[in-house]
Each structure stands twice: as C-alpha cells, then as structure tokens.
Amino acid sequence: xxxxxxxxxxxxxxxxxxxxxxxxxxxxxxxxxxxxxxxxxxxxxxxxxxxxxxxxxxxxxxxxxxxxxxxxxxxxxxxxxxxxxxxxxxxxxxxxxxxxxxxxxxxxxxxxxxxxxxxxxxxxxxxxxxxxxxxxxxxxxxxxxxxxxxxxxxxxxxxxxxxxxxxxxxxxxxxxxxxxxxxxxxxxxxxxxxxxxxxxxxxxxxxxxxxxxxxxxxxxxxxxxxxxxxxxxxxxxxxxxxxxxxxxxxxxxxxxxxxxxxxxxxxxxxxxxxxxxxxxxxxxxxxxxxxxxxxxxxxxxxxxxxxxxxxxxxxxxxxxxxxxxxxxxxxxxxxxxxxxxxxxxxxxxxxxxxxxxxxxxxxxxxxxxxxxxxxxxxxxxxxxxxxxxxxxxxxxxxxxxxxxxxxxxxxxxxxxxxxxxxxxxxxxxxxxxxxxxxxxxxxxxxxxxxxxxxxxxxxxxxxxxxxxxxxxxxxxxxxxxxxxxxxxxxxxxxxxxxxxxxxxxxxxxxxxxxxxxxxxxxxxxxxxxxxxxxxxxxxxxxxxx
Amino acid sequence: xxxxxxxxxxxxxxxxxxxxxxxxxxxxxxxxxxxxxxxxxxxxxxxxxxxxxxxxxxxxxxxxxxxxxxxxxxxxxxxxxxxxxxxxxxxxxxxxxxxxxxxxxxxxxxxxxxxxxxxxxxxxxxxxxxxxxxxxxxxxxxxxxxxxxxxxxxxxxxxxxxxxxxxxxxxxxxxxxxxxxxxxxxxxxxxxxxxxxxxxxxxxxxxxxxxxxxxxxxxxxxxxxxxxxxxxxxxxxxxxxxxxxxxxxxxxxxxxxxxxxxxxxxxxxxxxxxxxxxxxxxxxxxxxxxxxxxxxxxxxxxxxxxxxxxxxxxxxxxxx
Numbered sequence: 001x002x003x004x005x006x007x008x009x010x011x012x013x014x015x016x017x018x019x020x021x022x023x024x025x026x027x028x029x030x031x032x033x034x035x036x037x038x039x040x041x042x043x044x045x046x047x048x049x050x051x052x053x054x055x056x057x058x059x060x061x062x063x064x065x066x067x068x069x070x071x072x073x074x075x076x077x078x079x080x081x082x083x084x085x086x087x088x089x090x091x092x093x094x095x096x097x098x099x100x101x102x103x104x105x106x107x108x109x110x111x112x113x114x115x116x117x118x119x120x121x122x123x124x125x126x127x128x129x130x131x132x133x134x135x136x137x138x139x140x141x142x143x144x145x146x147x148x149x150x151x152x153x154x155x156x157x158x159x160x161x162x163x164x165x166x167x168x169x170x171x172x173x174x175x176x177x178x179x180x181x182x183x184x185x186x187x188x189x190x191x192x193x194x195x196x197x198x199x200x201x202x203x204x205x206x207x208x209x210x211x212x213x214x215x216x217x218x219x220x221x222x223x224x225x226x227x228x229x230x231x232x233x234x235x236x237x238x239x240x241x242x243x244x245x246x247x248x249x250x251x252x253x254x255x256x257x258x259x260x261x262x263x264x265x266x267x268x269x270x271x272x273x274x275x276x277x278x279x280x281x282x283x284x285x286x287x288x289x290x291x292x293x294x295x296x297x298x299x300x301x302x303x304x305x306x307x308x309x310x311x312x313x314x315x316x317x318x319x320x321x322x323x324x325x326x327x328x329x330x331x332x333x334x335x336x337x338x339x340x341x342x343x344x345x346x347x348x349x350x351x352x353x354x355x356x357x358x359x360x361x362x363x364x365x366x367x368x369x370x371x372x373x374x375x376x377x378x379x380x381x382x383x384x385x386x387x388x389x390x391x392x393x394x395x396x397x398x399x400x401x402x403x404x405x406x407x408x409x410x411x412x413x414x415x416x417x418x419x420x421x422x423x424x425x426x427x428x429x430x431x432x433x434x435x436x437x438x439x440x441x442x443x444x445x446x447x448x449x450x451x452x453x454x455x456x457x458x459x460x461x462x463x464x465x466x467x468x469x470x471x472x473x474x475x476x477x478x479x480x481x482x483x484x485x486x487x488x489x490x491x492x493x494x495x496x497x498x499x500x501x502x503x504x505x506x507x508x509x510x511x512x513x514x515x516x517x518x519x520x521x522x523x524x525x526x527x528x529x530x531x532x533x534x535x536x537x538x539x540x541x542x543x544x545x
Numbered sequence: 546x547x548x549x550x551x552x553x554x555x556x557x558x559x560x561x562x563x564x565x566x567x568x569x570x571x572x573x574x575x576x577x578x579x580x581x582x583x584x585x586x587x588x589x590x591x592x593x594x595x596x597x598x599x600x601x602x603x604x605x606x607x608x609x610x611x612x613x614x615x616x617x618x619x620x621x622x623x624x625x626x627x628x629x630x631x632x633x634x635x636x637x638x639x640x641x642x643x644x645x646x647x648x649x650x651x652x653x654x655x656x657x658x659x660x661x662x663x664x665x666x667x668x669x670x671x672x673x674x675x676x677x678x679x680x681x682x683x684x685x686x687x688x689x690x691x692x693x694x695x696x697x698x699x700x701x702x703x704x705x706x707x708x709x710x711x712x713x714x715x716x717x718x719x720x721x722x723x724x725x726x727x728x729x730x731x732x733x734x735x736x737x738x739x740x741x742x743x744x745x746x747x748x749x750x751x752x753x754x755x756x757x758x759x760x761x762x763x764x765x766x767x768x769x770x771x772x773x774x775x776x777x778x779x780x781x782x783x784x785x786x787x788x789x790x791x792x793x794x795x796x797x798x799x800x801x802x803x804x805x806x807x808x809x810x811x812x813x814x815x816x817x818x819x820x821x822x823x824x825x826x827x828x829x830x831x832x833x834x835x836x837x838x839x840x841x842x843x844x845x846x847x848x849x850x851x852x853x854x855x856x857x858x859x860x861x862x863x864x865x
Contacts, residue, residue, distance in 0.1 A: 416577025
C-alpha cells in the first residue's frame with residue numbers, strides 16, 4: 001500500500017542521512033592537537049578558579065596552580081616541605097628568629113620588561129596587609145612589626161618591612177617566629193608596584209581588576225581565562241632564571257571522572273586523582289601514578305569543656321578502639337599513613353618513639369572501666385560530609401566504638417554550620433572530625449590548635465586544651481632557627497600530646513597524582529596548595545600516548 | 546487579544562515581585578553567607594572575626610533584610626541586576642557571557658527532542674501496538690528514568706573513550722581556533738543527553754494526544770471523504786494533537802535554560818545552569834537573585850507565548 005511504503009521510505013531516508021553524517025564525523029574526528037612544533041602541556045584544575053586574583057583568591061589551591069606559573073614568591077615550599085628560594089638569591093634568618101632578610105636577584109624582570117626591585121616587594125607587603133584590599137593574608141602577616149598600626153590606619157606603611165637597598169628587603173616581626181618563613185612567605189605572590197599602585201586599594205581584590213593587569217615575574221605569561229573552562233598561559237622567553245622549556249600550558253577545569261577519562265585518552269597530562277581511580281590509571285602504559293605523603297591530618301577533636309571527656313583514659317580508649325591501620329587499607333587502599341600526633345613533618349621534626357595505639361579493643365574496655373565510663377551516654381559527633389574515604393569510615397568507627405561501650409551519634413552538617421558550631425566554642429557537640437591543614441609543612445602549625453590562649457571563639461583551639469608546658473614548648477620552638485634545639489622541643493610536644501590525646505589522629509592521607517609519562521621534571525607535592533612550585537622545571541619528552 | 550496581552554503583562558509585575566521577595570527571603574535564611582563560603586573552615590579561624598566582619602560590611606551584608614531588598618529592587622528598576630558578591634563582576638554580564646553556550650545547548654536539545662519526539666510519537670500513535678510502538682515506549686520509559694549523570698558518563702565512555710569518535714568535554718578543543726565543525730562535534734553528546742530526555746517526554750505526549758484525536762468524529766469524516774491517510778493525519782489530526790506538546794515544549798524551555806546543571810557539569814559546558822549552581826553554593830546572593838529573576842521572566846514569557854500559540858493553533862480558543 002502506498003501509505004506504508006512512503007512512511008518506510010521516509011524512515012530509510014532519514015537513517016541514510018544519519019549514516020552519512022556519522023561517517024563524515026568519524027572521518028573528520030582527527031586533527032585535534034595544535035601545531036606539533038609547540039610543546040603544550042594540559043593540567044587538570046579540580047575546581048573552577050575562584051578569581052585568579054593573587055591578592056584575594058590566592059588561598060584557593062586551584063587558583064594557585066595557575067598563579068604559580070605567572071608570579072613568583074620570595075620562597076616556596078618544595079615537595080619535601082623544604083623552604084627553597086624563588087624570587088631571591090638567598091635569605092637570612094636572625095638567631096632570635098625575628099628578622100628575615102631577602103636578597104633579590106639583580107636580573108629579575110616583570111613581563112612588561114621593567115626590573116623587579118625591593119620597592120615591589122615592599123609594595124606587595126603593604127597591599128597584602130591592607131584589610132581594604134581583600135587580601136586573605138592579613139591574618140598570617142599580622143606578626144610583622146607595625147602591622148596593627150598600619151591596619152588601623154595610624155601609619156601609611158608597615159613599619160616592619162624595610163628596603164635595605166635596591167635588591168634587599170628586611171622583614172621584622174613583633175615576636176620571634178621562625179615558622180613565619182615557611183607558612184606566610186610562600187603564600188604571598190610578589191606584585192608589580194608600577195602596574196598596581198594606580199589602582200584604588202579597595203578594587204584590588206576584585207577579580208575583574210586583574211584580568212588585564214596580570215603582570216607577573218614568573219616563567220609563564222597569562223593569555224586568557226575562558227570562564228569556567230580553561231586558563232591559558234604562554235612561555236615567558238625573558239624569564240630571569242632562563243628560558244622555560246614548555247611553550248604553552250592549559251589548565252583545564254573538569255570533573256574528576258572526565259579528567260580520568262581524558263588522562264586515559266592522553267588529552268590530559270597531570271591530574272590529582274582519588275585512591276579508587278589510582279589503581280585503574282596505574283595499569284595504563286602511558287601514565288605513572290605518584291602517591292605523595294600529604295600535609296593534612298584527618299582527625300577528631302574532643303570537646304574538653306564536657307566534664308565526661310576530661311579523663312584522658314576515656315580519650316585514649318577511643319584510639320585503641322578504632323582500627324586505624326585497617327581502615328586506611330580499606331578506604332584509602334593504603335595511600336596514607338597513620339599518625340599519632342599533630343607533628344607529622346617535615347621529617348626532622350617527627351618523633352619516632354610515640355605510642356602507636358595499635359588496635360586493641362580489650363585495652364580500650366579496660367581503660368573505660370578504670371575511668372568508670374557510663375556506656376549509656378550518647379555522644380554527638382559532628383562532621384562535614386562529602387569526602388568519600390572519611391564518609392566510608394564513619395560507620396565502621398561507630399561500630400568499633402559500640403563494641404567497647406561508647407555510643408556515638410553522627411551529625412553531618414554543612415561547612416558553614418560546622419564552622420559555626422566548632423569555632424563558637426559551644427557545648428552542643430562532643431566530638432568533631434575534620435581534615436586538611438598543612439601540619440606537615442612546619443611543626444609550629446599545630447600550635448594554633450593547642451595553645452591555651454587560642455581557645456575558640458577567639459582562636460582555633462576547638463578542643464579547649466590547656467597545658468602550660470605545651471604553651472612554653474611551642475613558644476620556645478618558634479623562637480630559634482636552630483634545628484637541633486627545635487627537634488628536641490617538638491619531640492617532647494608530640495610525646496605529651498600523644499599521651500594526653502586532646503584529639504584522636506586518624507591518618508595523613510597521600511595526595512595521589514596521575515602524570516603522563518611524557519612529562520619530565522614535575523615533582524608534585526603532598527598538598528594542592530603548593531602544586532606548581534616547580535613549574536619552571538617542567539618539560540615534555542615524547543608523545544602523550 | 547491586545548487587551549488580553551496587556552492584562553497578562555500587567556499581572557506579571559506583581560508575580561515577579563512576589564517571586565523575588567520569596568527568593569530573597571529563602572536564600573538569606575540558608576545558613577552561611579558569601580564571606581564564609583570564600584574560605585575553608587580551617588582558614589576561618591586564621592583570618593579572624595574582624596576580617597570576616599570587614600568583608601561583610603564592604604558587601605553591605607550587615608544591613609537589615611528589607612533595606613537590602615528595596616535597594617536591590619531600586620537598582621533593578623534602573624536596569625541594573627547588581628554585582629556578584631564573590632567576584633565583583635556585573636551579574637548581567639555574567640549571564641550574557643553564558644548565554645551563547647546555554648542557547649546552543651537549548652536549541653540543540655530542543656531540535657533533537659522535537660525532531661525525534663514528534664515524528665516517532667506520530668508513528669507510534671498511527672501504528673499503535675506495532676513493533677515500532679513498543680520500541681518507542683521502551684525508549685521513552687528508559688530515557689525518562691535514566692539520570693542524566695549516568696547517561697552522560699556512559700556516552701562519554703562509549704563514544705569518546707572506547708570508540709574515540711567524539712570529544713570528551715567542553716565546547717571547543719582547547720587551544721585551537723574554534724571551527725564550526727569542532728563546535729558541532731562537541732555539541733553532539735551534551736545535546737544527546739538533554740535531547741533524549743526531552744524526546745522521551747514529547748514522544749509520550751504526542752502519542753497519547755494523537756491517539757485521542759484520531760478517535761474523534763471529524764477524523765472519521767475526513768477519512769470518509771476519501772482523503773489520503775497522510776493528509777488526514779498531518780493536515781487535520783496532528784494540528785489538534787499538538788496543543789499539549791506546545792505546552793510541554795514551552796515549559797521546558799525555561800527548565801533547560803537554568804536547569805541543565807548536571808549535564809553542564811559533566812561536559813564542562815559553561816551555561817547558566819552551572820552559574821546558578823555555583824552561585825548557590827557560594828551564597829552569592831546578587832547572582833542568585835539575578836539568575837532567578839531572568840529565569841522567572843523567561844517562565845512567565847514562555848507561558849504567555851504558549852497561551853498565545855494555542856489561540857493561533859486552535860480556532861476554538863479565543864481570548865477576550
């Protein structure tokens with residue numbers, strides 16, 4: 001019948017056209033890479049850049065990935081958490097750990113050709129300490145002498161930052177703190193005075209301001225930011241340390257699943273991956289997987305304001321009751337290490353003789369009996385959900401605690417709510433777990449969480465731990481640059497905290513990086529915060545697949 | 546008709562004000578604010594309360610709610626959608642920046658949706674209970690049920706990884722000057738993910754609506770007159786059957802505009818949906834209000850367009 005045949009014809013016709021289309025598509029699918037003569041690298045950005053502003057968004061790891069190639073810092077932290085000079089030939093720390101002197105290289109130039117001088121460094125410090133600029137370093141740099149007066153507007157410049165000569169800058173602190181060098185200076189990108197001094201201070205933190213003023217002194221120049229898609233940087237052939245080896249770098253914003261797919265295809269060269277993806281990628285011949293010890297600690301703090309948590313035997317029971325080694329193997333496939341104190345790095349500071357609190361439920365029960373623990377008591381445990389390995393371990397921990405007679409009730413809360421509860425110093429929670437931090441970069445980092453004058457809501461000591469000996473030791477530890485003295489001090493701190501256990505430390509997870517084997521000279525660090533510290537050394541040798 | 550249109554447009558104004566008030570109240574009720582969202586909980590302690598309060602003051606967040614709302618409304622009356630609280634860029638600028646991407650995806654998804662949904666729906670209705678009918682029913686059930694995340698990743702795995710004939714993500718190949726061909730290739734997968742969902746819906750509506758119409762007396766009359774079956778279906782029956790389809794498409798347009806978030810996330814498509822999602826997560830009140838307002842306007846306009854379209858398609862419907 002005519003009507004059936006004509007309908008069939010239409011369908012066949014459409015299918016035919018579709019087939020032709022598919023054939024054309026397959027035929028033309030090649031030729032995606034740019035000119036083969038250019039050396040181009042593709043790096044993964046795990047989140048959209050917050051603003052690419054070296055003043056206000058340099059606290060975000062993904063922004064730093066990009067900023068690390070465009071700007072320099074006076075010093076940077078290497079993948080082993082050592083302080084390495086970046087925009088300085090050398091630096092000096094005074095014996096009382098109060099004065100830091102930086103000697104700038106004499107041949108450093110900005111992307112527009114003008115020379116980098118001490119004026120730029122002084123200008124940068126002043127901008128970063130000015131609360132109106134939106135700088136997130138105002139707190140970290142407030143140890144500098146004269147910072148408080150400058151913040152209140154009593155002085156027009158920060159007194160503690162002085163230009164000694166054209167290429168030398170001296171920074172003086174209010175009180176001795178050798179950790180300032182490792183914790184504050186590497187976070188500060190050096191900015192060009194001649195480009196930014198004409199911009200009103202309160203607009204400097206605006207993301208738009210920097211789009212056309214991204215003049216840095218680093219090995220790569222900013223080309224463009226295709227909003228929420230990718231950032232492109234191009235080689236700076238006049239870089240003062242020498243010619244960078246790559247021509248172009250693209251930082252691509254992708255979800256982790258797509259990033260893993262692109263790594264397999266060879267379209268992406270470097271990406272941070274999870275433990276589950278790691279095993280899949282390690283099987284590929286063109287990818288190497290590097291598991292780097294991290295600087296953050298997954299831990300659970302006790303609210304020591306609660307009277308029933310004040311017996312240290314109860315707290316130690318927690319550590320014995322939870323099988324930390326076992327959980328690490330299960331949820332993170334062993335990509336991490338169990339730790340027993342907040343001082344987990346650098347290597348010289350780690351006390352090897354701490355009590356490991358090996359999984360021992362019987363010992364836990366015994367300690368609870370001695371402390372006369374009431375097993376009918378319910379404890380409220382708050383945490384921020386969203387991290388796969390942590391969320392997977394909570395039910396197991398709850399079960400293991402139940403077996404020794406401790407009842408915990410989990411309360412997942414949003415980040416903003418967690419911050420409100422934990423930092424407000426209230427008693428509506430008993431246990432709080434979280435991760436992150438940069439404990440491994442400098443042993444002094446842990447001080448802010450255990451000093452007795454830092455109790456929340458004033459400071460970050462959420463457990464409200466107070467021990468005069470600890471206070472004394474921490475203050476001594478940051479007051480001298482001598483490593484041998486510091487080591488003794490931090491060994492003792494670790495051993496006291498290991499026994500008092502104001503916090504149960506679970507583990508320090510590794511940062512896992514998948515790197516295409518054609519990439520040379522890249523040493524990814526244990527934290528996304530410092531990734532790109534060695535961008536100048538990156539090179540490509542060979543094909544991507 | 547003109548008075549009808551005028552009345553409808555006048556009513557949209559109080560409706561829009563109501564929507565914006567509700568949005569404003571709800572987003573401010575949610576815990577957290579843009580300043581807290583800019584930093585991680587660990588950093589909050591480091592920065593100190595004064596830094597947070599100073600930034601809040603800068604952004605005008607310490608003013609009472611009604612004052613802030615009225616100020617926003619005043620700016621809107623002057624045609625200014627405000628400035629993002631997190632990046633300082635103009636909200637209107639942010640939305641316009643995303644429009645090309647969103648429009649591309651929207652049009653492509655609708656083309657795929659209508660292009661597949663209507664013809665297959667018609668064929669299904671005409672050949673009810675045939676193999677094609679059962680196949681299309683399975684198709685529509687499947688694609689209404691399958692979540693876009695699963696579909697998207699599955700398609701990427703098959704076509705981009707295993708077969709390597711389509712790109713993985715993005716609107717264009719990074720670093721190369723965009724060509725029409727390149728853009729089309731990148732459009733295929735995301736448009737398929739969204740379009741098949743649309744197609745499944747439209748297919749169901751077309752099919753059931755046409756089935757009803759085909760049972761009507763006037764269709765029997767047309768057949769009895771000796772008209773060609775094709776003419777009966779396409780000239781007489783289909784036009785009447787399209788009314789619910791028009792509703793579905795008209796309502797889907799604003800939904801696709803700001804709602805294709807998951808697809809946009811997977812394929813890294815910089816559309817309005819991901820802008821909305823990101824600004825909600827960051828509690829960027831200005832951007833949320835701006836995007837919501839534009840979305841609301843779009844919904845109201847599309848509804849009005851759908852109603853006007855009825856009166857064009859169906860002579861029985863007339864507005865006074």
